[in-house]
Amino acid sequence: MTFTVSPETLSKINSTHRQSVPALDVPVRLLLGPGPSNADPAVVAAMNRQPIGHLDPAYTALMDEVQNLLRYVWQTQNKLTLPMSGTGSAAMEATIANVVEPGDVVLVGVKGYFGHRLVDMAGRYGADVRSIHHAWGEVFTLPELRAALEEHRPQVLALVHAETSTGARQPLEGVGDLCREFDCLLIADTVTSLGGEPIFLDDWKVDLAYSCSQKGLSCPPGSSPFTIGERGLAKMDKRQTKVANWYLDVSMLRNYWGSGRVYHHTAPVNMTYAIREALRLVSEEGLETSWQRHRTNAEKLWAGLQDLGLSCHVPHENRLTTLTTVKVPDGIDAKAVTKALLTEHNIEIGNGLGELGGKVWRIGLMGANSKPENVDRVLEALGQVLAKMKG
Amino acid sequence: MTFTVSPETLSKINSTHRQSVPALDVPVRLLLGPGPSNADPAVVAAMNRQPIGHLDPAYTALMDEVQNLLRYVWQTQNKLTLPMSGTGSAAMEATIANVVEPGDVVLVGVKGYFGHRLVDMAGRYGADVRSIHHAWGEVFTLPELRAALEEHRPQVLALVHAETSTGARQPLEGVGDLCREFDCLLIADTVTSLGGEPIFLDDWKVDLAYSCSQKGLSCPPGSSPFTIGERGLAKMDKRQTKVANWYLDVSMLRNYWGSGRVYHHTAPVNMTYAIREALRLVSEEGLETSWQRHRTNAEKLWAGLQDLGLSCHVPHENRLTTLTTVKVPDGIDAKAVTKALLTEHNIEIGNGLGELGGKVWRIGLMGANSKPENVDRVLEALGQVLAKMKG
Numbered sequence: 001m002t003f004t005v006s007p008e009t010l011s012k013i014n015s016t017h018r019q020s021v022p023a024l025d026v027p028v029r030l031l032l033g034p035g036p037s038n039a040d041p042a043v044v045a046a047m048n049r050q051p052i053g054h055l056d057p058a059y060t061a062l063m064d065e066v067q068n069l070l071r072y073v074w075q076t077q078n079k080l081t082l083p084m085s086g087t088g089s090a091a092m093e094a095t096i097a098n099v100v101e102p103g104d105v106v107l108v109g110v111k112g113y114f115g116h117r118l119v120d121m122a123g124r125y126g127a128d129v130r131s132i133h134h135a136w137g138e139v140f141t142l143p144e145l146r147a148a149l150e151e152h153r154p155q156v157l158a159l160v161h162a163e164t165s166t167g168a169r170q171p172l173e174g175v176g177d178l179c180r181e182f183d184c185l186l187i188a189d190t191v192t193s194l195g196g197e198p199i200f201l202d203d204w205k206v207d208l209a210y211s212c213s214q215k216g217l218s219c220p221p222g223s224s225p226f227t228i229g230e231r232g233l234a235k236m237d238k239r240q241t242k243v244a245n246w247y248l249d250v251s252m253l254r255n256y257w258g259s260g261r262v263y264h265h266t267a268p269v270n271m272t273y274a275i276r277e278a279l280r281l282v283s284e285e286g287l288e289t290s291w292q293r294h295r296t297n298a299e300k301l302w303a304g305l306q307d308l309g310l311s312c313h314v315p316h317e318n319r320l321t322t323l324t325t326v327k328v329p330d331g332i333d334a335k336a337v338t339k340a341l342l343t344e345h346n347i348e349i350g351n352g353l354g355e356l357g358g359k360v361w362r363i364g365l366m367g368a369n370s371k372p373e374n375v376d377r378v379l380e381a382l383g384q385v386l387a388k389m390k391g
Numbered sequence: 392m393t394f395t396v397s398p399e400t401l402s403k404i405n406s407t408h409r410q411s412v413p414a415l416d417v418p419v420r421l422l423l424g425p426g427p428s429n430a431d432p433a434v435v436a437a438m439n440r441q442p443i444g445h446l447d448p449a450y451t452a453l454m455d456e457v458q459n460l461l462r463y464v465w466q467t468q469n470k471l472t473l474p475m476s477g478t479g480s481a482a483m484e485a486t487i488a489n490v491v492e493p494g495d496v497v498l499v500g501v502k503g504y505f506g507h508r509l510v511d512m513a514g515r516y517g518a519d520v521r522s523i524h525h526a527w528g529e530v531f532t533l534p535e536l537r538a539a540l541e542e543h544r545p546q547v548l549a550l551v552h553a554e555t556s557t558g559a560r561q562p563l564e565g566v567g568d569l570c571r572e573f574d575c576l577l578i579a580d581t582v583t584s585l586g587g588e589p590i591f592l593d594d595w596k597v598d599l600a601y602s603c604s605q606k607g608l609s610c611p612p613g614s615s616p617f618t619i620g621e622r623g624l625a626k627m628d629k630r631q632t633k634v635a636n637w638y639l640d641v642s643m644l645r646n647y648w649g650s651g652r653v654y655h656h657t658a659p660v661n662m663t664y665a666i667r668e669a670l671r672l673v674s675e676e677g678l679e680t681s682w683q684r685h686r687t688n689a690e691k692l693w694a695g696l697q698d699l700g701l702s703c704h705v706p707h708e709n710r711l712t713t714l715t716t717v718k719v720p721d722g723i724d725a726k727a728v729t730k731a732l733l734t735e736h737n738i739e740i741g742n743g744l745g746e747l748g749g750k751v752w753r754i755g756l757m758g759a760n761s762k763p764e765n766v767d768r769v770l771e772a773l774g775q776v777l778a779k780m781k782g
């Protein structure tokens with residue numbers, strides 16, 4: 001019997017990587033990019049406590065509150081509305097993984113980076129993926145979607161409501177009706193819209209949706225809203241194969257989030273504290289006020305950009321209030337500008353992604369960060385940096 | 392053009408779920424179950440700050456530190472050593488998802504709940520899953536493993552080093568050599584051992600391993616160590632199919648964690664703050680001291696349990712120092728005891744899981760929680776509760 005760790009064992013320890021690092025020191029940034037956005041200080045404070053067990057009655061009570069508040073923010077009655085234990089892409093993958101079976105036709109509307117990601121993901125789950133395309137920054141019309149549904153007869157249509165790479169808002173009114181006509185499920189990406197842009201999931205007849213915590217909800221990243229309605233569950237329940245993703249398997253997760261409280265995986269407890277506080281704050285403010293605030297501050301930003309001689313990539317009617325793509329003027333090095341904003345002004349804005357790399361900047365005004373002072377701050381800093389560059 | 396959200400839109404808002412909930416109030420628990428364990432206060436404090444961007448140079452510097460410190464704690468030189476953006480089961484799934492292709496023979500040593508989980512996961516990735524079994528609480532010998540490798544000729548052998556459901560430690564010395572002899576990869580589950588039990592991944596020739604943050608590292612759950620060595624990468628690089636899990640795809644993640652810093656998914660930034668501080672603390676204490684501390688406090692617990700007339704489920708030589716399974720005496724309602732400990736003493740210990748449900752309790756002494764005062768506290772409370780029940 002060993003009552004101590006043997007000296008022989010201890011002598012084998014290799015300390016090459018026993019790096020002596022200083023205590024954490026992180027710069028304070030104003031995050032006005034595509035996300036993460038700054039967290040509300042109350043949300044950070046909520047996280048600042050000891051975890052409790054994921055089966056503790058005090059924890060399961062929080063879970064119920066999170067579910068209910070999420071239903072309000074998304075405007076859905078879906079019972080299975082819950083945060084996935086990862087960042088937004090995990091919730092995105094959860095929608096695909098749970099309802100797609102090998103051979104299913106999945107139609108994706110691609111008009112930006114995240115449409116391409118849906119194509120990639122659906123393919124990994126064995127889908128027969130079809131796609132329709134628009135230039136980055138444009139959106140699909142109902143007649144275009146109808147024609148595509150007629151042609152492809154998919155089991156699932158996936159559309160990005162708020163394309164984080166382009167700043168365009170895809171109108172979803174009427175799309176759910178179309179999908180029911182063609183007996184197809186509708187998945188909507190609301191990563192950059194939840195909390196900031198009007199969303200009526202049930203009115204729009206969206207069957208599955210996903211989002212993130214670190215944008216319109218003013219919460220750090222790591223807990224990601226997911227919802228599935230009755231039509232989605234019906235398809236899941238008829239699966240011939242297990243969900244090809246254990247961690248995100250809703251057929252098991254629903255026994256943990258439901259009354260059974262059957263252990264599935266350990267929840268990211270402190271992230272649940274955070275998103276619960278974040279949702280509480282949105283509910284306290286009210287969607288009316290929050291949506292209106294995002295609209296007002298976005299209009300202020302757009303006017304200010306115009307005053308700087310800059311123009312937006314997306315036409316006004318489809319422009320997201322949460323995220324604006326600004327055209328990079330000729331002769332300006334886009335990355336040099338974002339770098340100067342970060343290092344000289346502690347302001348993060350985003351570079352263009354994919355096709356729009358080097359062509360646009362992305363300015364986010366999301367959640368608690370959507371306020372006039374931030375608009376003034378980014379406009380002033382951007383004006384200074386551009387003036388310096390133009391010499 | 393709309394410069395405000397229309398009154399018509401606002402009037403559609405349904406406030407059924409606009410629940411008015413109080414500010415967060417969570418009881419303070421001493422978490423001495425199978426996990427989560429309490430976080431070190433310094434770790435909670437590290438999390439208590441604003442997120443920064445996942446491509447911010449200040450963030451990528453933290454990533455490098457986390458990788459390096461993880462290599463120390465695991466005793467590996469693997470370049471691809473990083474935390475996955477989820478809880479432990481996500482890191483578990485990452486090991487399977489990245490190296491298993493449909494049709495691969497995966498051999499799982501099952502001697503508890505988490506062995507069964509590996510079987511389930513591997514099946515979802517199309518593996519031809521074989522399993523060998525021991526009673527829950529026992530472990531495999533090298534001759535048994537050799538015989539199974541000879542019989543099944545697997546591409547992957549998965550073994551749980553520290554079975555959280557049984558409290559048994561599977562010796563891994565020599566297993567990696569066996570696997571090389573049979574040209575097979577070795578996956579090890581170190582969820583309940585990392586930081587507390589001696590682990591020498593490279594010496595043991597483990598090819599892939601996974602763990603969690605909320606046990607031996609004294610961090611909240613949500614950021615989960617993963618590592619893959621050269622042999623694992625070689626198999627991954629020869630895949631005929633894409634990794635069947637987008638979120639956990641190491642062939643993409645390595646471009647973000649490597650020098651390219653190519654965006655994959657948004658990182659759970661504040662969880663990275665937390666695990667970086669947690670790893671810093673382990674490194675500051677040193678593995679020698681930490682392992683010895685876990686051993687000393689476990690021995691104290693075991694002696695104290697004996698004094699209470701209780702006995703351990705696992706023989707001393709295979710008993711984990713991080714997690715002890717205690718036999719429930721005849722005539723005692725196991726769940727009534729854990730409930731009384733939680734509600735009357737604010738101490739969480741675990742109930743038995745799966746086959747051991749109702750038969751054992753699980754007492755964890757992990758990370759910062761492994762200290763003599765906690766041993767005294769749980770023994771005293773358990774003694775009181777049992778005395779009351781026996782009337």
